[in-house]
Amino acid sequence: MKRPPAIIGACLLAIVAAIAGWGVCIVFRPARAPSERSGSDDGKAGEAGIAEAPCPIQLREVSDQTGITFVHTDGSSGRHYIPETVTAGLATLDFDGDGLIDIYFPNGAPLPGAPAGQAPHHALYRNLGRWQFQDVTELAGVACAGYGMGATVADYDHDGFPDLYVSIFGPKVLYHNNGDGTFSDVTATAGVADGNKLGAGVCFLDIDGDGDLDLFVGNYVKFTFDSHISFHQGPYEEYAGPKVYPPELHALFRNNGNGTFADVSDVAGITRHPGKGMGAVCADYDDDGDTDIFVLNDVYGNSCFQNDGTGKFREVALELGFKYNGEGTPLGSMGVDCGDYDNDGLLDFYQTSYQTELPVLYRNLGHGIFEDVTRRSNAGQATVNNVKWGCGFIDFDNDGYRDLFVAMGHLQDLIDHYDPTTSYRTWNVLLRNQGDGRFAEVSDQCGIRQTAAHSARGAVFDDLDNDGDIDAVVLNSRAGPTILRNILQESGSQNRWLQIRLRGTTTNRDGVGARVWVRAGDLTLVDEVHAGRGYQSHFGSRLHFGLGPRERVEQVKIRWIGGGVEVFSDVPVDQFVTLIEGRGLPQAAGSTANRSE
């Protein structure tokens, strides 16, 4: 019984099925992650540190559900002006004192050659709770038509309401919070416009411990439209980097205590060290009770202005090991944050950097020296092919160890045409602190790779829904923001937490610069209140401490800038507490070092 037609038919069918199967595999094969696409060791290096267990950090994008319609513009026209590449950071603040953290988005503005249209403006979104936000920009009077670079927040006049200082390409703007939901532009009165410079990171700090918040203003490069330069990469026009522009002076304004400021840049020793400023943070790195200033300079070597306690500064970045990375190379420095990642009681620093450069984790060795531990802590391999901007030392899973969030995206808008190793739009990276001095990349597992890819700039971190875990907001260049909700609590985490707002009485009202130690059983955490950090941004006025399983905080110790040291005992966990200066048990000054306890 010969049935060749049937056999041939069956064979043909099998072949067709095989081809179809192969086709389906090709069409539906999983998209490669950016690290694979890059062809670098990212993936490989990350492999060593990728957590096997389900990731306790889970972030979900809720951008579309919040009512936030802000869309960033860089005001570009195709002429590739350098300010377009560096706008902007952003800020979180509770401007109306309702206990819900609101968001301020600086925006660009049309640059020469940009098409005419509706003028963009900065935006303030009031947090209504339940992940709903309302645009109150006009009502609040903070629209600001200037070309926004970043912002910082603090109550500089002790009236109980956080004020807003906006870094601008052009004269900067100080908005005084009137306490009724509106702000007034008091720049001229206060005298803090800082000329017509291309602004960068800005910070409030009390330089001399007099109880008034002073203002550090970082600036980028000397740029005017007449000095504009752009390059070409084959047929594609490129933005010039900072190397082709001269450095700019940073500025320091001392608060006169009457609503005005005095420019003390010269006498304080700031103008002796011009730079190409980007992110800045002010912190007491040497634990001597005054606040020092850290400014990242873009391919120019970072600056650290060490405070002598009287508001006079000495630049010590080189001897500190902060000027360059461990190889002595000045990086394309972007954003900076500080926090104690290894819980040794000393503030460490993390800075982001340009494509092909590792970011740097500066471990504080405790005697005025930092060590670049990026490689051995695995705090950057996953980011190396991208340009890195905003960053934060944030304990996303409340386990008592600060993780690292890095916002990424290239600044060359045409990079995808000529560099296959990177991308203009990409995903941010989350590095989970493993508690052993090393980080593991958990971007794939924590949900941030499920968000849309963007060219991110500033990133801020605060508890937007007051559920005890820290959420994130990322400003994306030429796009709407990415808003990430941390669902740690919803996913049943048993880790405890404590959030502390400081209220200065004789010292500055927001407790800016105050150092806080939290002791819970075997865990002692340290943090400071910073006004201005990350990439030209502000966040975290309310300090957050993840406590792991510990159910009791035995002691919170605070050292107020320009004030004393006091202790608050038996502070309840899983709470928001406001600790008011003078209500604790005073302690003798000098017994502050956590490690000695």
Place this chain on the structure above:
Amino acid sequence: MTDTSPERPYLSGPFRRPTILVFAGLLAASAMFGGWAWWHARQGSQRFARALAAVDAQRFDRVQRELDALETTPGYTVQCHFLRGVLLVQQQRFFPALDEFGHSVDDPELRVRTLLHSGEALYRVQNFQAAIGLLVQVLGTEPDSIDAHRWLAAAYYDLGLRDQAMRHMVRVSELDPSDARPHRLMGLIQKDFENFAAAVRSYRESLRRNPQQADRETILLELAECHVKLRQHQDALAALAECRPAPNRWALEAECHYGSSNLVEARRRIEQTLEAAPANLRALLLQGTIFLDEGNVEAAVRVLSQAAAGYPKDYTVRYKLGQAYRRLGDSQNADEQARIAAEIKQLRLQFSELHETAAAEPNNADVRCQLAILAGQLDRPDLARVWFQAALAINPKQEQPQRQVSGGSQPKTKVDAKEEP
């Protein structure tokens, strides 16, 4: 007695008459002469054509044979000048060659070729600007002349005009897809200017075009170095795996393993390197770095001091040694090393800025002279010499470059230092 035999005609028919015979003889003679002349002339043009083909094929023995024959051929004086010029260039007698070319440059048939070979001769005597002038004229007539693009790339490169050099190298690579050399040189320039991703692409293309080129080993090492800079350690290791075992390879492998957090293997490679080459800078630096990572600061100081002794102008060594002293609590030595590092950094910055100036000012001999001096201060005598030569090429009367360059033996161009273009 009368000869009564019938008259035998000497010739019959049309050649019966003597005048006709003479005419015919003359005709035959002129035909023969004409044929000979035509044949001879044809022999000359064929010889010259063969000579040109031999020039193109760089078969200079054949060029010489054809020239010898042409010397006796009337009407080929100009062609002989040209061929003599070509052979003199080959013998590195550049100035006599230029004299010969002076006789052929006005010949319309030979003008472009003469300009091209004159350009080469002028490049060889480091008169880069004059060479560029002639080679640009060649491109005016033959825009796709590969050799003109090639020599222009070399001349621009030696004048420190890298953008122009790159442009012509790219053109060479387009016109001759089998030529591996332009990409090798492009890779080198891109690596020098820290454009490592582009350098990787160039090196890979060069190796693709000619996998067995003489410089293969060097290219692979340079490629691996670029991968290391880009932190593409697996790619670097793959490139190094094709190199023969040697300290430079092991030192780079050590860096890759260190970058991939494979400390055991990194240490093994460092030891291997230092056993074979105790002064290997890369290995010493990495060993010092690992000691610092481990908190073994005394050992780091010892190793980095050894590196600093061998390479006193190396910035990274000085920087790390300063950091190590600082961690040791030795502020005095830390400050001293930091001061030296800052000085080196400043020199490098000046060098980089002057390089940009040189690129923007092709006729500025002073800036090239300053570059040479800086290169000397940075312990790079090879680079110093090349920059002095570039200065001299622009202004042959400059005294300092003359003194410096005349101290050496053979004139060297940057291209010579690597390979012929």
